[in-house]
Structures are given as structure tokens and as C-alpha cells.
Amino acid sequence: IANVVTTGTFTIPLMKRIGFTPEKAGAVEVASSTNGQLTPPVMGAAAFLIAEFTGVTYFELIKHAALPALVSYIALFYIVHLEVTKLGLEGLQRETPTQSLLRRVTGFMIGFGALLVLAVLFQTVLGWTGDSLPGASLPLTIAVFAGAYIWLVRLSASQPDLEVGLTEAEMKVLPRLGAVASTGYHFLLPIVVLLWCVLVSRLSPGLSAYWACIAMLFVLITQRPLKAFFRGQLVNGAVWWHGYRDLLRGLENGARSMISIAIATAVAGIIIGTVSLTGAHQFIGQFVEVASAGNLILMLVMVAVMSLILGMGLPTTANYIVVSSLMAPVIVMVGAQNGLIVPLVAVHLFVFYFGILADDTPPVGLAAFAAAAISRGDPIRTGIQGFSYDIRTAVLPFMFIFNTDILLIDVTFLDGVIVFIASVAGMLAFCSAVQHYMFVRNRIWESLLLLVIAFSMFRPDFWQDRVSPPYIEIPGHEVLSRLGDDGPNGLAGDQRLRVQLSGPDFDDADRILQRNAILELDGALTADMRLEQAGLMLDISDGIALVGEPFPGMPLFQELGDFDFYADRPVTLDYLFVETPDRPARAFFYLPFLAVLLVIGIIQHRRKRQSAG
Structure with missing residues (x-):
């Protein structure tokens, strides 16, 4: 909401001036501001909480959240481009002629490269100083900050101060980007300090925020x-x-803002305590499990809807606390019962995304109401239009739940580049399908094909699994012999194995549960010790792998906590899933769909030229 009020005061009038309706102008601002809460490094201050709750470092969280946020913003730019093209609008007149795309890209790359070189050089000098003169690192850092600050303020002083509060009628010419940006470059230094402390110096989030506040x-x-x-x-x-x-x-405004956050966080703490003491999250999980009937997609849709409802009207931090405490365990629990095992950070980002999207989801949609107050449009229509723009953001969590490559989890640099290109192509195809427009208005078959292309760009593993199964099933009673086998069919050495267990429910012994878990096995130990170290104590009897109750503190203690190990029916290890070797690479499955996307683009471009001629 604060993002909408802050930036919307000048972006919404600009969009209205070039021809956007009040509702569409407000919707674009709502979609952009909502995505701002999902974008690293701050993520509406929730980034620090997510890192704390999921056990990943702040640096890792930034890496995981960066690609979806970037793809979402690229898609929003594309949606605005499509809207402008459909309406035949033109932008404001520029003070200077527009530079060529090549020149702009070249200038950006040169500037970015120069900043990168300076950062590396400064880090090298700082590291050398820290080793040679340990006491000189802090004074050197302060001196560099002061020098950069003085130079940037001098640059700002060379330009006239920006006029604040221009009316829509007064916005006739689009000023030069460099002239406007140079008046406020020095305000970026506290953000640079924050990022440097967190990502380079690896200080704690609290200490990093402290130094950034001092700089501000x-x-x-x-x-x-x-x-x-x-x-x-x-x-x-x-x-x-x-x-x-x-x-x-600034201190007064910060204190006023913290009042609502403190109250919401306190109430969220009460909710978390109530949920923990009463076991409400287990009830919600059971409800979702029964209502979804074991269907993973339906389960995720229900969690998404509940997160939207729970997130309505809450500030970002309280929003995350509520949805993560109530809905994240549901995905983990129900997903484990149905074979869905994903990193915890992906689960928390899933519920966080939908909790934030509540701000532009009618009928509450507080961000839409704030934007409508500026655009003088209808708040409900603004919210509906904004949510239609944010559908692109809503599909991303479903994609990275099933394809964690989008979160850059366990991928190489080259794989990350390929995933980025494929994700952008898929998201642009999705936006074209939803907007029913690329170069000209889509035909029905084109929109359907674009949706298939978008799905395939985000989920190449869907087609990969059809060509080659992802896992080889091994009966549970063969696990010890396979772990001790050095042959081609053996599992000696370090392994990361997926297992399926079944047994009676602790609360209802007549009900049989299934759980999937991941075992991290150390290849330097014997088969029994490898399993025990991973939290699995086995006893092979009559061709059945019997599972013993894990002790508190063992890796699988929580995962197996729902089983009754003292019922008449034992808990058993049913299957061991080993990744299929020599599977075709996922990247190969991008190519045919990229080719189809290119063909659709050529067809539409030809149709556009024919209609123009």
C-alpha cells in the first residue's frame, strides 16, 4: 500500500495522460507495487523472517527469490507494452531524441561493468587491508563511503531540484533519465551499505540493517x-x-508505520501460539487433505486461496508470519503424503506470494483502493484489473513448487542462464495468451498453443518424465544389499535417496499413512550405519523392511512422527526411489516449444503487415 501511495502519485497521472483508463493505470501501479514486496533484497522486510524460518542464509534466499521476481517484472513490462499496442497509445514527448536500443544496452552494460569492477577492486583492497592492517578496514570503508557520498551530492547539486506535486496537466515532456536520476543517486548509498554488509561482509541481517539506518x-x-x-x-x-x-x-513516519506493524505482529504471535497449542494446523491439514482427495494441484489451489484470505489487510511481515505458520505446514504434510517433497524455502515462498497478492485481490484489495483514490477510478474494477495483470505472478509459485530450478536451487551457472531464458519465454507466452494479443489479436488456437508453450517452458520435466521415468523403484527389503553393492546396480558412495514408508496413523491405528522422505547417505560408512545416520533404523524380516521408531533429534524424527510404531501393523519401508541414469537433459525439451513460439510470432507478424497494407 505504501508503495502505491508513494510511487503512484506520479506514475498513475502519467499513465492516464497517455491514454490509460483510471482503472488500468491504477491496476498497473498495483501490480508493480505488489511485486515490489516479492522482490529481493528486502521483500517488505519479510526476507529476514523467511531466512530465519526456513533455515537458509539470507544470501541463499536472495538467490532463490531473484529469478521469479525478475521474470514477473519483465512480464509486467510486456503486459503494459501489449496494452499500449492494443490501444494505439504513444508516450510523452521526450526532451532529447530517443537513443537506439543498441546504444542504450551498450551504455547500461558499460556502466554495470564499471560498477562491478569497482566493487571487486574495493573488495580486494578491503580484504588486503583486513589481512595486513586489521584495524584499518573500518576507517577505509567509511572513507570510501564518504568520498562516494560527497561526489554524488555534488552531482545532485549540479542539477535543479525536482519539482514535487506536478499536476497531470503540467506533465507534458518526459525528462531525461540521467538528469532525474542524478538528483538522487546519493539516496541509494544506504541500500548499497545494506547489500554490502549482508552479501559481501556477511554480517547478520540485524547488524546490516543497523549500519544501513546509520548511513540513511x-x-x-x-x-x-x-x-x-x-x-x-x-x-x-x-x-x-x-x-x-x-x-x-522520517522518524515520526517510521514510528507511525511501526504501530500497525507491531499490532499486527503481536496479533500474529497470538495466532501462532494458539495454532501451536491447539493443533489447528493439523486440523487445517486434514481438512485440505480430505477436501483435495489427494490431488496435489487441488491441494495447492486450496492453500493458495486460503493464503489470499489470510493475507487480506495485513502488512507484509505479519502477512508472512500468519500464512507461513498456518499454511506452509499443510503443504509439507499433505505433500509428503502424496509424494511431493520440495525444499522448505519453496513452500514458504509459495504461501508468501499468495499472501502478498491479497493486497490487490477484491473485495478487500487495499492496494487497489489506494490506487483508485489516486486515479479516481472504481476500486473494485481496479482490483479486478490488477489481479488480471497479477495472474502471471500467481502462476509462478505453482511452477517453482514442481520445478525448483526456477528458484536456482542446485543449478549451475549455465543451467541458471538457460532456466532464466526459458522462464522469460514462457512468461511472455503466458501473458500473450492471457491478454489474447501478441502482434495482433490472437486466434483461439494461438492462445491455447501459447498456454501449452508457457507450461512447457516452466515444466520441461513434465515431458521429460513422459520420455524417461524420473526414478527406478527398488523394493524396500533390498536397500541393505544395494547400499553395500559396488557394482553398476549398487548404491555405494554418497547418495541422496527418496524413500516411501507406510504404517498406521498415530491417532487412528486403522488408518494407513504413506510418507515420502529424502535420505542423505554418507558413503564412508557401512550400509546399516548410513541408514541410521540418516534417521532410518531398519530390520529386514521375511522380505519386509521394518522401520524402528526414530529417537528425538534424529533427522527423520519429525517426518515419521505421525506413525504409530507400537500398533499391530508395523511401519515399513516400501520403496526406494533411485534417479534414472542417463536421462535426456531438460534443456532439449525447450527447443520444440521455442520453435512453435517463433512460428506463432512469424504468423502474427505477417498478419499484422497484411492488415496494415
Whole structure:
């Protein structure tokens, strides 16, 4: 909501001026602001909580969340392009002629490369200083920050201050990007400090935020006096007081914002405590399990809808706390019963995405109401339009639940590049299908094909599994012999195995549960010790692999906690799933669908030229 109010005051009037309806202008801003909460490095302050709850480092979380956020924003740019093309709109007149695409890309790459070289050089010098002169690292860092800050403020002082509060009628010419950006580059330094502390210095999130706040306070107090000095103006007490007044206003606004967050977080804590003490999450899990009838897609849809409902009206941090405490365990529990085992971070990002999307989902959709107040449009129609734009964001969690490559989990750099290209192509195809437009209006068969292409770009494993099964099933009673076999059919050495277990339910011994789990096996140990270290104690009897109750603290203690190990029917290891060797690479399955996408583009482009001629 704050994003909408902050940036929407100038973006919405600009969009209305070039011809967008109030509802569409507000919807674009809502979709963009909502995605801002899903974009690293801050993610509406929820990033630190997600890292804490899932047990991954903050750096790893940033890596996992980066690709979906980037793909989502690229898709939003494309949707706006399609809307502009369909309506035949033109942008504002520019102060300077538009540069060629090649020149703009070249300039961006040169600037980015220069920043990268400077960062590497600074890190090298800082590392050398830390080794040679341990006490000089902090003074050197402060000196570099101060030098960069003074230079950027001087650059800002060379430009006139931006006019605040321009009306829609006054926005006639689009100013140069460089001139506008140069007036506020110094405000990016606290963000640079935050990222540097977290990603490079590897400080704790709290300490990193502390240093970023200190940098921001310094900027607020000193930027106005420095600007006056560089402009040759008198630097008197009034100028300094202006800086302190900015600081006091910032502290006041921050305190006001924290009131609602503190209340919501406190209430969320009560909810979490109630859920933990009463076992409500187990009831919700059982309800979803029964209602979905074991269908994974239906289960995920129900969790998504519940996350949308739970997230309505909550600020980002409280939103995440509520949906993660109530809905994330449901995916883990019900998914494990039906063979869906995904990293915990993927589960938490799934519920977080839908919790955030509640802000532009009618009938609540507070972000849509905020945007409608600026655009003077209908809030419900703005929310519906915004959600239609955000469908692209809603499909991403379903994709990365089944294909964790999208989260860059256990992928190489080259694989990551391929996944990025495929994800962008798939998302653009999806947007074209939903908007019924690419170069011209789609025909029905084109939209259907585009949906198939989008699905295939995000889920190449679906077709890969049809060509070659992902796993080879091995009966559970053969596990010990296979683990001790060094031959081609053996499983000696380090292994990461998937197993399926079954046994009576702890709460209802007549009900048989199935659970899937992942075993991390150390190849340096014997077969029995490898299994025991992974949390599985086996006893092979009459061709049946009997599973013993794990002790507290063992790896599978929580996963097997729903079994009754003292019922008449034993808990057994049914199957061992080993990855099929020499499967065709997923990248090969992108090619035919990319070719079909190219053919559709050629057909539509030809149709566009014919209609224009």
C-alpha cells in the first residue's frame, strides 16, 4: 500500500495522460507495487523472517527469490507494452531524441561493468587491508563511503531540484533519465551499505540493517547543507535545521508505520501460539487433505486461496508470519503424503506470494483502493484489473513448487542462464495468451498453443518424465544389499535417496499413512550405519523392511512422527526411489516449444503487415 501511495502519485497521472483508463493505470501501479514486496533484497522486510524460518542464509534466499521476481517484472513490462499496442497509445514527448536500443544496452552494460569492477577492486583492497592492517578496514570503508557520498551530492547539486506535486496537466515532456536520476543517486548509498554488509561482509541481517539506518540518518542530515555549499549558497542554521526536520519527520513516519506493524505482529504471535497449542494446523491439514482427495494441484489451489484470505489487510511481515505458520505446514504434510517433497524455502515462498497478492485481490484489495483514490477510478474494477495483470505472478509459485530450478536451487551457472531464458519465454507466452494479443489479436488456437508453450517452458520435466521415468523403484527389503553393492546396480558412495514408508496413523491405528522422505547417505560408512545416520533404523524380516521408531533429534524424527510404531501393523519401508541414469537433459525439451513460439510470432507478424497494407 505504501508503495502505491508513494510511487503512484506520479506514475498513475502519467499513465492516464497517455491514454490509460483510471482503472488500468491504477491496476498497473498495483501490480508493480505488489511485486515490489516479492522482490529481493528486502521483500517488505519479510526476507529476514523467511531466512530465519526456513533455515537458509539470507544470501541463499536472495538467490532463490531473484529469478521469479525478475521474470514477473519483465512480464509486467510486456503486459503494459501489449496494452499500449492494443490501444494505439504513444508516450510523452521526450526532451532529447530517443537513443537506439543498441546504444542504450551498450551504455547500461558499460556502466554495470564499471560498477562491478569497482566493487571487486574495493573488495580486494578491503580484504588486503583486513589481512595486513586489521584495524584499518573500518576507517577505509567509511572513507570510501564518504568520498562516494560527497561526489554524488555534488552531482545532485549540479542539477535543479525536482519539482514535487506536478499536476497531470503540467506533465507534458518526459525528462531525461540521467538528469532525474542524478538528483538522487546519493539516496541509494544506504541500500548499497545494506547489500554490502549482508552479501559481501556477511554480517547478520540485524547488524546490516543497523549500519544501513546509520548511513540513511547521515544522508538525511547532511545532504541539504552539502548541496547548498556546492551551489555557493549560504550554509546557515536554517539549512541544517531543514535536514534535522527531515530526520524528525522520517522518524515520526517510521514510528507511525511501526504501530500497525507491531499490532499486527503481536496479533500474529497470538495466532501462532494458539495454532501451536491447539493443533489447528493439523486440523487445517486434514481438512485440505480430505477436501483435495489427494490431488496435489487441488491441494495447492486450496492453500493458495486460503493464503489470499489470510493475507487480506495485513502488512507484509505479519502477512508472512500468519500464512507461513498456518499454511506452509499443510503443504509439507499433505505433500509428503502424496509424494511431493520440495525444499522448505519453496513452500514458504509459495504461501508468501499468495499472501502478498491479497493486497490487490477484491473485495478487500487495499492496494487497489489506494490506487483508485489516486486515479479516481472504481476500486473494485481496479482490483479486478490488477489481479488480471497479477495472474502471471500467481502462476509462478505453482511452477517453482514442481520445478525448483526456477528458484536456482542446485543449478549451475549455465543451467541458471538457460532456466532464466526459458522462464522469460514462457512468461511472455503466458501473458500473450492471457491478454489474447501478441502482434495482433490472437486466434483461439494461438492462445491455447501459447498456454501449452508457457507450461512447457516452466515444466520441461513434465515431458521429460513422459520420455524417461524420473526414478527406478527398488523394493524396500533390498536397500541393505544395494547400499553395500559396488557394482553398476549398487548404491555405494554418497547418495541422496527418496524413500516411501507406510504404517498406521498415530491417532487412528486403522488408518494407513504413506510418507515420502529424502535420505542423505554418507558413503564412508557401512550400509546399516548410513541408514541410521540418516534417521532410518531398519530390520529386514521375511522380505519386509521394518522401520524402528526414530529417537528425538534424529533427522527423520519429525517426518515419521505421525506413525504409530507400537500398533499391530508395523511401519515399513516400501520403496526406494533411485534417479534414472542417463536421462535426456531438460534443456532439449525447450527447443520444440521455442520453435512453435517463433512460428506463432512469424504468423502474427505477417498478419499484422497484411492488415496494415
